[in-house]
Amino acid sequence: MTPGARVQAAIDLLDETIAAAGTGGAAADTLIARYFKTRRYAGSKDRRAVRDLVYAAIRRAGERPVSGRAAMLGLVTDRPDLAPLFDGSEHAPAVIAPDELVARAGVAPAWLLAKLDTLDAAERAALLDRATLDLRVNRLKADRVAVLTELPDAAATPHAPDGIRLPEGTKIEGLAAYIEGRIEVQDEGSQLLALACGVEPGMTVVDLCAGAGGKTLALAAAMADQGRLIACDTDRRRLGNLMPRAVRAGVTIVEPVLLDPQREREALNDHIKRADVVLVDAPCSGTGTWRRNPEARWRLTRARLDNLVTLQAHVLDVAASLVRPGGTLVYAVCSLIDDEGAGGFAAFLTRHPKWRAVPIDLPAGVAHGAGIRLTPHHDGTDGFFVARAKAPC
Structure with missing residues (x-):
């Protein structure tokens, strides 16, 4: 040409x-x-x-x-x-x-830019930088030192304990470490969300919006593949992609559950008040992922955002019903809009006054509302809001 x-x-x-x-x-x-x-x-x-x-x-x-x-x-x-x-x-x-x-x-349509008013100019501009190529070392099959030795072009990510970073354009699918399930593609920020859950071997954990299962597999590794891990989603195709990934990763504790939108409790009735930890990585506007999908900001409308905020509240309420007394709910969105993040979590606490926010100790991010916010400019990750709440005993 x-x-x-x-x-x-x-x-x-x-x-x-x-x-x-x-x-x-x-x-x-x-x-x-x-x-x-x-x-x-x-x-x-x-x-x-x-x-x-x-x-x-x-x-x-x-x-x-x-x-x-x-x-x-x-x-x-x-x-x-x-x-x-x-x-x-x-x-x-x-x-x-x-x-x-x-x-x-x-940076964005004017109405949407106004929703990002808690970010300064440098933070907003960084939302459109090129994203890094981050991977998670699967501790069920390998450790980071061994993988870094195997992949000389790789470097350790600065925050996540299992994270590595490869040059943009690296053909991941052809690497033996990928084929054999020793590494998974996962942004460092997403790895930190799994870390925020604080799961341990033997726990009962629900990943309520599992999608294709990136965080599910990270949780399974943190649990040493011991316990119960219920992975839920309303998208049959995405949920179907999880089990082949789990087999490759050596994960055996995942139980996939397909949900019917607005009727989730019917499929989850056996899990009511039984989970030690429930992760809600809720459907959102994706403003924190513009580095990967910059045209997404052309797709978002006010009506779509309002619908997402309503959906997030619904999913949070479903999640609360699954947590055992004294258990933990972790809420996350890959969005930097407060309607979805800090504001959405505050609204949950208002609806559930006996629940209380608990601190999250992460090696990155800054305090924001009752949780932590990760941004491309400050942390070199995709943008996320994450918060944690404890159920009443």
Whole structure:
């Protein structure tokens, strides 16, 4: 592909990404993969260059652009070296007209930026940095020192005791350590959430929003694969991905439970007031993961946020019913919006006045509300809020 053709390909992909953001369609990385699957002529350098252009343009535009061309012209504002590639030649974009629409730079849509008012400018800007490639060493099969010796390009993460960091672009799936279940891809912040649960071997633990099971497997390792670990989710496909991962990791204590939304208690009736620890990593806006999914900020609406806050309250109330007297509930969201994080947890304590917040001792983060907040700028992790509460005896 010529340099101009790469720019036009990026514009085409940006058009698809912008349309998908407005309709709830596929994410940018999925669209990029589909695009190149039908264009075998594009080499690895072409694919990398186009991908970099697409994500640079996405990260730059806070508001959803009117078109892929407007998004790319916004990038040209910062990178004037791209302007000559708009020359109208074959496969290249048309010459830039003086009155064309240009996407404005920004961190997020104005209404959403107002929801992040507890973050300073540096914190907000860091939400769109490129994410690190973090992994967790599975202590059921290995230790960090041995894995670091095996993977010379790896380094220990600064906070999580089992975390390692590899260079961006490393092909994880081909590593023997991954194939054999000695490492799992997991952001360091997510590893710290599992650490905040304080689980021990022999406990009964519920991961109420398990998804594909990253935190479930971290909890199982912390429990030395001893006890009961009930992994729940409403998404059959994601929950189905957990058990093959558990087998690879050598985990045997996981019991998957598929939940029916708004009828969760029916499936969990046998677990009422029996869990030592319940983790609620609740569905949320994902503002803390924009480093990985920057177009997500174009998808979020006020109505969607309101629905998420309502759902989080419901899930927390379900979780409270599962905790034994004196047991622990851990609430987490990969969001930096207080409506979902500190505010949502405070609302839970108001609804359940006999519960009390208890401190969390983590090697990262800063106190925020009744919990701890992790941010890309301060901690080098995805953004999270995490808090812990103790059930009345």
